[in-house]
Amino acid sequence: MLINNRNEESCIVFDLDGTLVNTWNIHLKTLYETSLEITGLKHSKLDIIHANKITERETLSTLLGKMDSEYALEFYIKKFMENLNSCEIEIFPGIENMLISLDDAGCKIGLFTGRKRDTTISLLKKLKLIDYFKSIITSDDVINSKPSTEGLIKVIKELKGNKEKSLYIGDTLTDIEIARATNITSIFVNWNRNSISLQKNSQVTIVDDSRLLLLYIKNFLRINK
Known part of the structure; x- marks a missing residue:
């Protein structure tokens, strides 16, 4: 030693x-897909970057407002796992x-x-x-x-x-x-x-x-x- x-x-x-x-690539892609699933809105990359915070939960709360944060977090985790195999x-x-x-x-x-x-x-x-x-x-x-x-x-x-x-x-x-x-x-x-x-x-x-x-x-x- x-x-x-x-x-x-x-x-x-x-x-x-x-x-x-x-x-960044997988995080932004997963946030975009989560936002689309929860709100039906196609947030811009700039909107997502501005919403980015220290934790996934805080980021989703900032991006989605008063939407169902627990379901959003579960969906984010699920999509993140899927995107691990496709994102750089x-x-x-x-x-x-x-x-x-x-x-x-x-x-x-x-x-x-x-x-x-x-x-x-x-x-x-x-x-x-x-x-x-x-x-x-x-x-x-x-x-x-x-x-x-x-x-x-x-x-x-x-x-x-x-x-x-x-x-x-x-x-x-x-x-x-x-x-x-x-x-x-x-x-x-x-x-x-x-x-x-x-x-x-x-x-x-x-x-x-x-x-x-x-x-x-x-x-x-x-x-x-």
Whole structure:
């Protein structure tokens, strides 16, 4: 094992969508099909993007208003499973190699997502990523999902980690705020190199390359090169 003994309580926690995988195509397609089923309306792509929130339930509530949210969520999950076999879903470049490297080094790796458990597990199995994670916390595993800190704290607890020695990696301002609220170090991934307000905040580490991300993680966890 390559990890320094002083870091036995260290762990690394990842967000899922936008951080490890690009699920925009399947998410937008499934939201469109769900909206059409529930309302009969053909929402534009822009309408759907503007309605997108942290969780599937919140997104559907924003998009559909006061329609039957439970049936809508069930339909979304069903269609998402079907679309897994037809939509292009991309693991961001270098991510799988990074996970392999961290796993080989004996890192405790967890996942914290606002997505439902059914869609999360199906997605991870489809992409053959599930075995890298020793703890997976979804919106179904907490009372309060994102932007609550509950899920991040639960992942670290399941990994038997120490907050001060742990790292959370995400792609939204919400992820950074969750980490900050729990006094956990965070990294913001910016794969699309979008112009964001965080770029002016010197207290936030921003990376746009998976090799650089791996280097940051190894330095934080003091993994021997």
